[in-house]
Amino acid sequence: xxxxxxxxxxxxxxxxxxxxxxxxxxxxxxxxxxxxxxxxxxxxxxxxxxxxxxxxxxxxxxxxxxxxxxxxxxxxxxxxxxxxxxxxxxxxxxxxxxxxxxxxxxxxxxxxxxxxxxxxxxxxxxxxxxxxxxxxxxxxxxxxxxxxxxxxxxxxxxxxxxxxxxxxxxxxxxxxxxxxxxxxxxxxxxxxxxxx
Numbered sequence: 531x532x533x534x535x536x537x538x539x540x541x542x543x544x545x546x547x548x549x550x551x552x553x554x555x556x557x558x559x560x561x562x563x564x565x566x567x568x569x570x571x572x573x574x575x576x577x578x579x580x581x582x583x584x585x586x587x588x589x590x591x592x593x594x595x596x597x598x599x600x601x602x603x604x605x606x607x608x609x610x611x612x613x614x615x616x617x618x619x620x621x622x623x624x625x626x627x628x629x630x631x632x633x634x635x636x637x638x639x640x641x642x643x644x645x646x647x648x649x650x651x652x653x654x655x656x657x658x659x660x661x662x663x664x665x666x667x668x669x670x671x672x673x674x675x676x677x678x679x680x681x682x683x684x685x686x687x688x689x690x691x692x693x694x695x696x697x698x699x700x701x702x703x704x705x706x707x708x709x710x711x712x713x714x715x716x717x718x719x720x721x722x723x724x725x726x
Contacts (some may be wrong), residue, residue, distance in 0.1 A: 531719070532652070533619070533625070533628065534579075535579040535580065535582075535667055536577065536578050536667065537578075537664065537666075537667030537668040538581055538667070538668040538669065539574045539578040539579075539667070539668070539669060540669045540670065540671070541572070541573075541574075541670050542572075542573070542643075542670035542671055542673075542674060543671075546670075546671040547561065548672070550577075550671065550674050550675055550678055553675075553678055554678045554681065554682060554687050554690070554692060555687070556687070556690055556691055558690070558723075559720055559723035560684040560690050560693075560720060561643075561677075561678070562675065562719070562723045563716050563719035563720035563723055564589070564644065564677065564681075564690075564702075564716065564719075564722075565643045565674070565677075566722075567712065567715045567716050567719050568643060568644055568645040568677075569581045569642070569643040569644070569645060572643060572670065573643035573666070573670035573673045573679065574670070574676075576703065578603075579621065579667070580641050580642045580663070580667055581641075581642060581643065581645075582620050582621065582624065582639050582640065582641055582642075582654075583620050583640040583641065583645065584620040584621075584623045584627065584635075584638060584639045585638050585640060585647065585702045586605075586606060586608050586623075586638075587607075587608055587609065587610055588605050588638040588649065589601060589606060589607040589634060589635065589638035589648060590602070590607040590608055590609050590690075591629055591638075592631075592634035592637045592638050592649060593607060593630070593631055593634050594631075594634075595689075597630060597631060598628070601627070603608070604626065606623060606626055606627050606630065611659065613712075620639065624636075624639055631648035633659065633660075634669055635709075636648045636659045636660065636663055637649040637651075637659050640670075641663060641666050641673070642666040642670070642673030642676065642677070643670060643673045643677065644673055644674065644676060644677025644680065646652060646662070646673075646676050646677060646680055648662065648663070652680065653680045653683035653684065654677070654679050654680045654683075655675070655676060655679040656676070660685070662676060667683055667723050668689040669697050676685070682704070684701050684702070685701070686701045686702055687697050688689050689701065693720065695712075695713040695716040695720075696708075696713040698716065699712035699713040699716060700713075
């Protein structure tokens with residue numbers, strides 16, 4: 531795997547969205563709402579890399595304890611979410627983190643249009659985080675399929691079908707979902723998709 535993080539960068543087609551929506555038994559509007567809230571600008575950045583957010587609190591958790599203090603001193607890791615602001619340049623931070631521990635670094639980033647954290651690669655249908663990132667580099671369809679597998683693996687598909695945005699956001703975004711307003715953003719994005 532190369533570490534420029536540039537693959538084929540194929541965009542999602544309407545056909546692929548329809549096919550992937552059918553896999554989970556929801557309409558395109560439900561998945562579109564999740565995609566809009568998680569990555570409104572699509573699955574790739576202007577350089578053709580998968581959209582990515584590096585999460586220093588997850589890097590802390592993923593690192594062996596002997597490496598944590600050094601990572602913290604370098605500004606790459608901290609023990610608690612929200613303790614410090616996320617890095618402005620996630621790919622720059624990821625590159626530094628990979629010098630310390632490449633696998634832990636990849637497992638500590640949220641990848642693609644579904645913002646799947648690398649440590650959840652198995653739930654997204656991949657044996658390794660490297661395989662997940664490689665697939666996400668090539669196709670938004672792979673990013674969406676990974677998101678759908680994660681939703682099914684976590685038992686959130688029923689919440690999505692019922693439009694129980696609070697339950698879905700709690701499972702997808704964690705206990706702090708309400709403070710970030712994920713549930714209201716999802717409801718608004720769904721209403722907008724239905725109205726379109």
